[in-house]
Amino acid sequence: AQSVSQHNHHVILSEAASLELGCNYSYGGTVNLFWYVQYPGQHLQLLLKYFSGDPLVKGIKGFEAEFIKSKFSFNLRKPSVQWSDTAEYFCAVEGGSNYKLTFGKGTLLTVNP
Amino acid sequence: SQTIHQWPATLVQPVGSPLSLECTVEGTSNPNLYWYRQAAGRGLQLLFYSVGIGQISSEVPQNLSASRPQDRQFILSSKKLLLSDSGFYLCAWSVPNNQPQHFGDGTRLSIL
Numbered sequence: 001a002q003s004v005s006q007h008n009h010h011v012i013l014s015e016a017a018s019l020e021l022g023c024n025y026s027y028g029g030t031v032n033l034f035w036y037v038q039y040p041g042q043h044l045q046l047l048l049k050y051f052s053g054d055p056l057v058k059g060i061k062g063f064e065a066e067f068i069k070s071k072f073s074f075n076l077r078k079p080s081v082q083w084s085d086t087a088e089y090f091c092a093v094e095g096g097s098n099y100k101l102t103f104g105k106g107t108l109l110t111v112n113p
Numbered sequence: 114s115q116t117i118h119q120w121p122a123t124l125v126q127p128v129g130s131p132l133s134l135e136c137t138v139e140g141t142s143n144p145n146l147y148w149y150r151q152a153a154g155r156g157l158q159l160l161f162y163s164v165g166i167g168q169i170s171s172e173v174p175q176n177l178s179a180s181r182p183q184d185r186q187f188i189l190s191s192k193k194l195l196l197s198d199s200g201f202y203l204c205a206w207s208v209p210n211n212q213p214q215h216f217g218d219g220t221r222l223s224i225l
């Protein structure tokens with residue numbers, strides 16, 4: 001069975017600070033990897049995805065994530081956060097071809113102006 | 114473009130009452146459909162998924178059931194709700210072959 005671990009439950013940053021949210025997964029085979037974001041009062045939205053190819057993927061709003069296969073990691077980064085990035089961020093893994101996503105518990109990001 | 118609709122947005126039900134949450138997808142055919150429950154600090158838990166009409170896979174044994182009477186309709190049900198069924202329920206869809214899932218706005222279910 002696959003599992004996902006997000007290291008931080010709550011991260012608090014000031015505007016312009018750099019962000020890195022950790023995500024590690026356990027699954028022995030080929031994986032598809034995702035980061036979803038849920039802004040306050042809004043539905044869950046896809047931030048970025050990795051299926052194959054370049055392990056550094058770029059998403060919306062200046063976010064990027066790097067897949068490091070040897071570390072089973074897919075950390076989310078942004079060089080300079082904004083107040084509008086305040087949201088909850090979920091890492092998710094889809095192992096094999098079973099279409100099932102396993103989510104991490106989420107990281108709440110609070111950006112102070 | 115594809116859209117997903119969930120209703121109701123909020124629901125308050127007494128213990129022991131039945132439940133029916135509906136999810137429909139527009140703009141695509143034969144989608145994979147999913148029901149999740151989201152709990153604070155616990156992420157999203159997959160409850161059911163379906164790859165076709167009448168095909169339901171249950172991930173977590175519990176008081177809930179799911180049905181897919183039409184290609185783009187996915188229903189979450191219960192005959193008798195428990196207090197522990199309270200939560201935020203999300204429907205999602207995807208197309209096969211390496212495509213991400215897209216989520217509805219969710220239903221906040223409170224059991225009294």
